[in-house]
Amino acid sequence: MKKFLGASVLALALATASAQAQQVSVKIGVLTDMSSLYADLSGPGSLWAAKAAAEDFGAEKKGIKVEFVSGDHQNKPDIGSGIARQWFDTEKVDAIVDVPNSGVALAINQVTRDKNKVFIGSGPATADLTGAQCTPNTVHWTYDTWALANGTGKAVVKTGGNTWFFLTADYAFGHALERDTSAVVEANGGKVVGKVRAPLNTPDFSSFLLQAQASKAKIIGLANAGGDTVNTIKQASEFGIVAGGQNLAGLLLFITDVHALGLQTAQGLIFTEAWYWDLNDQSRAFAKRFSAANGGKYPTMVQAGVYAGTLHYLKAIEATKSGADGKAVVAKMKELPTEDPLFGKGTIRADGRHIHDMYLFEVKKPAESKGPWDYYKTRATIPAAEAFRPIADGKCPLVSG
Template sequence: MTLAAALMVSVAHAPAWAQQEPVRIGVLTDMSGQFSHEAGEGSVAAVSMAVEDFGGEVLGRKIEVLVSDHQNKPELAVSTAQEWYESRGVNLIANLINSGIALAVAGVAAEHDGIAIVNGSGSSKLTGEGCTPHSIHYAYDTYSLAVGTARELANQGHKNWFFLTADYAFGHALEADASAIVTKLGGALEGSIRYPIETTDHSSFMLQAMASPADVVAIAGSGTTFINAVKSAGEFGLGDSGKTLAGLLVWLTDTHSLGLEAAQGMILTNAFYWDRDDETRAFSARFAERIGRPPHMGDAGDYSSTLHYLKAVEAAGSTDADAVMAKMRETPVDDFFAKGGVIREDGRMVHDMYVYQVKSPDESTGEWDVYKLVNVIPGEEAFRPLSESACPLVKK
């Protein structure tokens, strides 16, 4: 037999997926910067676990996971997304931490018949004026974070707010959504300061916050900027001044980095906690074996949404974005992350949210035992109603 004939026989008997382009999922995230603890390695692990649990192939095609560090540079994220969709055959881009980047890449997905699922970023603009037919905002958003935390603090009698806001898309959206909720609850807005996200010295900002008549100082930021601001609040004695510190986005990894001594008593809203029930504990144990810590809501959302996507591809019998999006919308999300979750026409995945309080050191029984449940917010109350949506895809 000639070499050419042998190769023809080999190809003829190869698995079906070996003769086709793989289904490719790109994880576009922050692998090295200030948001890497909220995404990065965890998001890659979560997406990879979902692919493995699905069986590694779909429609007879192998599933590949690509990874790229966007370095928090929108122009780099956009060029990577364009290359992935146009030249690398990527079908889905996942994670997308950093709201400015998520908004930009959602637009690229819409232009290239691709899908973008956001778990890392929170700006509610993603399902407002920035919505697209091919993007999904999955784990949380600024509206749901504000609803949970502002309501709980209002119930405790804390209604006058001052904002320390990180000066980028996510921080602006978080302040805007929280301000609207505070006002609706009869509270007062006593002022705000916007600071560069690279800021490490919050002393001047903190002094202005402490001089305000507000009883709540809310930090509208994420990642290293949030951690530095909380530490600064402790150093300046904010808690002793009678003011309450509110973290409007607090990741599990943030609480762990701060330590319970510094973070105890803080009220926060979250989409997922590893110790919520038997299902969350089972997934979290597997995840922790992989990277050495429990998952937070971004990790859990990346896993859940990737699995939901792959099930939709299988049900649609195609990777065509419109067909897959239709299947994702018509099929409820029912797993350890969410029960009866629904993807609306604006791309918002609606599910329950949870209000937690950070435990004191005496209450904790282990390194990652940090939250106690305060309240459950039903999905229909947690997220912005469609009647108030600015998404052009929503029929009113």
């Protein structure tokens, strides 16, 4: 009997040791804007989305222990990169997700490569992340400046908006969006007649709007985002710019911006996005869960991208059995086809660009809205094959030829 008990205890101990040896632990850092102009479109909602992805993946049942930490980069590259280094060096973080603010994202991009970890960008816009600045450790998930420029810029020029004046956020994101949209405008026969650059998170756009008004351009292109976009559109309304015959093109608009503006002010705006909560039953179900957990707010495309990117990262972790080698994990992410409830089926290219459909939306008139957060109507679906910059044009050093 003693021999039998001893064998049983030994077998149990070996089984426990084997299970512990097989368990994979990963730590994900949600680095975002928790307190400033991008907090509504990312912020706490992005943290919720990442955690929801781990829950829906069933990580625990699959032997994967997932921990989360979050940080506020305050829209400053030095603060963001400092947090990233601390996370990678002392807190054993394996991957960073989100990072709205292109300047911060470009800094994180390099730190992640240096430390051989993983960066899945949902919040940043600059297409340079899959262009000249691409690395084998970064995946750019949701949208970028090339996709925004080609979606909105092309549509506006083709409907007669052939003279443009840019009001641009004066940092990496704004510069990239202005550059990419200018190229599209000119390629389609339009002309850029002027531009002005405004500091990030400025409360007063009056002097910039007066310059835009004086330009007589048919289109004032807003190469800004979040709170800056909301304030620009509100102040443009006060100046009577649209009433005077000029039109605004919101080159990066989020549903939280439309909500802040109200349909009366935002109606008729045309813009490009990667995702909308009312696209299908699965996106509506996600939005319902998100809203219940986030004070009634509805999710943006950035928060949807955090969910989808985190989900695919965990699939790669399941396949590789380790988060230690970031380059190997990203290689596996590129190898595996992507599929999730929000973006459907897709792929990740060699340059790190996630490929999926994009959409051209128009903000509804107040009378067209059937309820809270029912703000968009679809003008066009931009197929995945056309939505993003051709890989050969990006000058990514990972792409041969």
